[in-house]
Amino acid sequence: MARKSLLQLTRLEDRTTPAVFGSPWADARHLTVSFAPDGTNIDGAPSDLFQIMPGQPSIWQTEILRAIETWAQYANVNVSVVPDSGVDEGVPGPTQGDPRFGDIRISSRPLSDNVVVITTPSGVLGGTRTGDIIINSNKWFTIGGWYGTYDLYSVMLQEVGHALGVANSTDPSSPMYETYSGLRNGLIASDVANLQTLYACGPRTSPTRATATTPCGPRRTSNGRTPPSPPPRLWSRLTLPRAWTSIATASRRPRRAPTG
Ligand SMILES: [Zn+2]
Helix, strand or coil: CCEEEEECCCCCCCCCCCCCCCCCCCCCCHHEEECCCCCEEECEEEECHHCCCCCHHHHHHHHHHHHHHHCCCCCCCEEEEECCCCCCCCCCCEEEEEEECCCCEEEEECCCCCCCCCCCCCCCCCCCCHHHEEEECEEECCCCCCCEEHHHHHHHHHHHHCCCCCEEEECCCCCCCCCCCCCCCCHHHHHHHHHHHHHCCCCCCCCCCCCCCCCCCCCCCCCCCCCCCCCCCHHHCCCCCCCCCCCCHHHHHCCCCCCC
């Protein structure tokens, strides 16, 4: 892979992406994610996700799913892994629940050098691209972000936030800070607060400390009883299908020069 470029002060996505953050998924408790198989047509280029990701799929997919779980634990969000049929990115279809791929579809293809990943946020745009994440396969991703590479989890933490409708943060300590800034360990309180404005997190049944950064616990129903547990998150089984998808309008928009 000679064409991979070294890490630089690169924005995680193109600033010209339409700012349509802030609109939640219609049914965030039943979201799905898929990994587009290599060869899937991503706006004219074949997805090469399985080729460029570090290590075995069970390893790198776990990192991506860990980023999803980092968000989902704080709100009424549940995401299951589903197979991906490999049909073209952005094919006409419903915004959520298309049986051919996940609502959040992850793929990769070469993108311009000032972009690391492009994500189509949930909300107003609609269509099957909604929530999709396209990784720039000219960049070098690792687990741990060793020198000159991007840490997969840290990058995906921001992109999953966008896929859920959360905008960038101006706080450099937030993983939603626009410029890649090295390893991230999780969200900060303002990220959780922003998420919970979109997907409420009710009071915990037996809270010790119900703060904004406390993961959502079991909820009380209106009669005070704890409702049944939600379905398990299927990715935790690690029987991950070969698929993962992509993002929206990236390759067709004008790009600005990179900024620091
Ligand atoms: Zn961003």
